[in-house]
Amino acid sequence: MSDKNTENTAGAGVPPPEKDAVAGKRETFKPLSRRSFMKASALGALLIGGTSTAMLPLRKFKSDTSLEDFFQQHYDLLTPERMERILTRIEKEVKERYGVDADVQDPKPIPDVQFAYALNISRCVGCRRCVHACVEENNQSRDPEIQYIRVLEMPEGTLDVEKSNHYYEPDKVPVKGKYYLPVQCQQCENPACVKACPVGATWKDKDGIVVIDYDWCIGCRYCEAACPYWARRFNFSEPKIPKEQINPEMAYLGNRIRKKGVMEKCTFCLGRTRKGLMPKCAEACPVGARQFGNLLDPDSVIRRILREKRVYVLKEDVGTQPKFYYWFDK
Amino acid sequence: MRQSFLSKTSTKTVYAFKLWCSTSCLACLFAFASFASDHKETTLPGRNMVNYTPVQGYLQPLKLRRETLFEYTCNECHRVFDTAGDKKTRIAEHVDLKLNHGKDVGCLSCHHKTNRNAYVTNDGREIPSNRPEELCSRCHSMTYRDWTIGAHGRTTGAWNRAGKGWHALVCTECHNPHSPQFPYLAPMSGPVIPKRTFKMGVH
Numbered sequence: 001m002s003d004k005n006t007e008n009t010a011g012a013g014v015p016p017p018e019k020d021a022v023a024g025k026r027e028t029f030k031p032l033s034r035r036s037f038m039k040a041s042a043l044g045a046l047l048i049g050g051t052s053t054a055m056l057p058l059r060k061f062k063s064d065t066s067l068e069d070f071f072q073q074h075y076d077l078l079t080p081e082r083m084e085r086i087l088t089r090i091e092k093e094v095k096e097r098y099g100v101d102a103d104v105q106d107p108k109p110i111p112d113v114q115f116a117y118a119l120n121i122s123r124c125v126g127c128r129r130c131v132h133a134c135v136e137e138n139n140q141s142r143d144p145e146i147q148y149i150r151v152l153e154m155p156e157g158t159l160d161v162e163k164s165n166h167y168y169e170p171d172k173v174p175v176k177g178k179y180y181l182p183v184q185c186q187q188c189e190n191p192a193c194v195k196a197c198p199v200g201a202t203w204k205d206k207d208g209i210v211v212i213d214y215d216w217c218i219g220c221r222y223c224e225a226a227c228p229y230w231a232r233r234f235n236f237s238e239p240k241i242p243k244e245q246i247n248p249e250m251a252y253l254g255n256r257i258r259k260k261g262v263m264e265k266c267t268f269c270l271g272r273t274r275k276g277l278m279p280k281c282a283e284a285c286p287v288g289a290r291q292f293g294n295l296l297d298p299d300s301v302i303r304r305i306l307r308e309k310r311v312y313v314l315k316e317d318v319g320t321q322p323k324f325y326y327w328f329d330k
Numbered sequence: 331m332r333q334s335f336l337s338k339t340s341t342k343t344v345y346a347f348k349l350w351c352s353t354s355c356l357a358c359l360f361a362f363a364s365f366a367s368d369h370k371e372t373t374l375p376g377r378n379m380v381n382y383t384p385v386q387g388y389l390q391p392l393k394l395r396r397e398t399l400f401e402y403t404c405n406e407c408h409r410v411f412d413t414a415g416d417k418k419t420r421i422a423e424h425v426d427l428k429l430n431h432g433k434d435v436g437c438l439s440c441h442h443k444t445n446r447n448a449y450v451t452n453d454g455r456e457i458p459s460n461r462p463e464e465l466c467s468r469c470h471s472m473t474y475r476d477w478t479i480g481a482h483g484r485t486t487g488a489w490n491r492a493g494k495g496w497h498a499l500v501c502t503e504c505h506n507p508h509s510p511q512f513p514y515l516a517p518m519s520g521p522v523i524p525k526r527t528f529k530m531g532v533h
Contacts, residue, residue, distance in 0.1 A: 118481075120481070125512070125514075125515060126517060127515040127516075127517050127518065128517050128518040128519070128520060129380050129381075129518060131518065131520075132380050132518050132519075133380040133382075136380060144522060145521075145522045147521055150521060151520070166520060166521060167520055167521065167523070168517070168520065169517065169519075169520060170517065171516060172514035172515065172516060173514065173515055173516075173517045174514070273489060276488045276489065276490060276493045276494065277487070277488060277489070277495075278485065278486065278487065278488065278489050279489075282485070282489075283382060283486055284380050284382055285484065286484075286504075286512075286515070287484075287504075287512060288482065288483040288484035288485075288499075288504065291480060291481065291485070292489045293480075293489050293490070294489070294490065297490075299491070300490075300491075301479065301480035301481065301485070304479040304480065304481065305479075305480075305481050308479070308481075309481065329476070329481075
């Protein structure tokens, strides 16, 4: 009977080996097992999760303005129209974050001007008013407080800055037997910090001011290490400034509010000086120890001091050629 | 000195002077009562932490001004009063005046003998009151020379002499002429040492 049956089926035209093959195929095409399902879904979840985590920074872009920030070009390549858009974007950001109506500008260097500073160390009393006028003007972070100017308290009879102390807190200054040496960015003619920058975020402008593009800075702090005067500061955290203490007149390369993870430093208050005003530290000095002017004008205060007084620069031997001159007359 | 001065003048002048004194006293009292509320110490709110005024502001040397808004120049009294010859006697406006300016310097070393609104040169000529630097240059010639080139003293406004708002403060805008040495100041706060950081030199 069984032979007959097979013969009958064979007679139907299906050969036995083919029948075996079909049966084998059915065996491999099993419904999805639990294990493989779990494997596949875990892999999928990992893929989706990983991708979304990698794309997480993109979520922070709330509007297209920040995307513009992301794709911003180097300062040298910016056209005036593009610069205008960037300035409005910064104003908008300041308004969003601090609620202040800022006026952000990008003042250009004045032709035929090289800024230089002269400081009379026989007049300076170390009262640190310049330090706080600077903090006030340049929108530095108040917590942690960033100060551009360091006033060194030096023992009389030496010019060695290694013997100085900048954490002095006496009741009254000047202390007998001490003199005071304020140090800030020396705006070198041959700046070591510019050479150290790997991305070209800092450069010497035409009026001699060494500036930083805070949007281009990557925060590697090489320049901080390169500076022989300890003039550069790093924003370790998001700057915290009380709303009422924000200076609304901002400059793109100067005192606009910085962000976390970028370098900053003294820029001779370029937002003021490029419009013809004195830097704020010079305005604030109660004893008139600070003079500021144009190095190329033969009748300027600076040139007269250089001509008639005993002037020296800090760390002349390192070859940075600072444009910050210390002098004394007693 | 004052007694001798009064005895010399006629009784009519004395009466006139007494009348003037009493009326001005009343006027002062009235003015003080009406303006006392306006004279509060004003502190600037907001972002002005640093005081930009000079250490010893002495901006208007001739505008004497008490609690009232009553202003008068030196000569308004001194056309009646003579100056005390000795340096120690001080009356009226000058009771709280402390002269600590060099050795052997008296009122008439700087102020003109007859025109009290002016200063005096070495040879007795008048220096207008709005040019105190010429008076100071009599003794402090080197400092005056530094001031003229811009090396001494404060400059405000523009960094360029030709710039808008450039102003070099004159001597009496910073120095009190009767006690020119600056007072000692309390320093503002220094660099903040962040937490979790070693203090320099201390381990």
